[in-house]
Amino acid sequence: MSTKLERLLTLLNDNQWHSINEIAETLQTTPENAQKIIEILAEADMIQHNPTTNHIKLNQNWKTLIINQKETTPEQPQQATAIATIIIPPQKTLTIQQTRITNLTDTSLELEIRINKKLSEIAINKIH
Numbered sequence: 001m002s003t004k005l006e007r008l009l010t011l012l013n014d015n016q017w018h019s020i021n022e023i024a025e026t027l028q029t030t031p032e033n034a035q036k037i038i039e040i041l042a043e044a045d046m047i048q049h050n051p052t053t054n055h056i057k058l059n060q061n062w063k064t065l066i067i068n069q070k071e072t073t074p075e076q077p078q079q080a081t082a083i084a085t086i087i088i089p090p091q092k093t094l095t096i097q098q099t100r101i102t103n104l105t106d107t108s109l110e111l112e113i114r115i116n117k118k119l120s121e122i123a124i125n126k127i128h
Contacts, residue, residue: 004028012047012058015112020054060085060112082115 004027011018011026024034038056042049047056087110088094088103095101096113103109 009058012056015057017050017053017055017057023056060110080116082113084113084115086111086113 007026008023011022020031020034020038023038024031027034027037029037035054038047038049041047042056046059048059049056086094087108088101089108090103090106093100093102097115101111
C-alpha cells in the first residue's frame, strides 16, 4: 500500500497542473487541509503553485529526482541515461545529437530531455 506522499508524487509526476480538489481526493482529505499541505510544499520548493488558479505541479528538481530514482531501482538494469532541462529563448535554435530544436514562439520554452545513446524523449513546457 502506498503512502499519501507517494500517491501525491505519482499524481504530480505528469508535469501537469492539478487542482486543489484533485490533491484533496488523492490525499483523502478536505480541500482546506490540502490547501495547507500545498502551502507547506510550496514553501519547501517541492511544488510550483499558481495562486491565480490555485493549481499546482511538481517542481522540476523533484521530478528529475523521481525519474533518477526510478531508473536506478534494482529490478531494472542500470543504463547511462542523461536527463536535462534546457530553456530555449524565443526565436532561438539549439542542436542536441544532430537534432535541431527551434523555438518559433515569442515565449521561452522549457525542454525536459532524456538521452540514452540517442535522443529518446523531449517534454516541452511553456514558461510563464
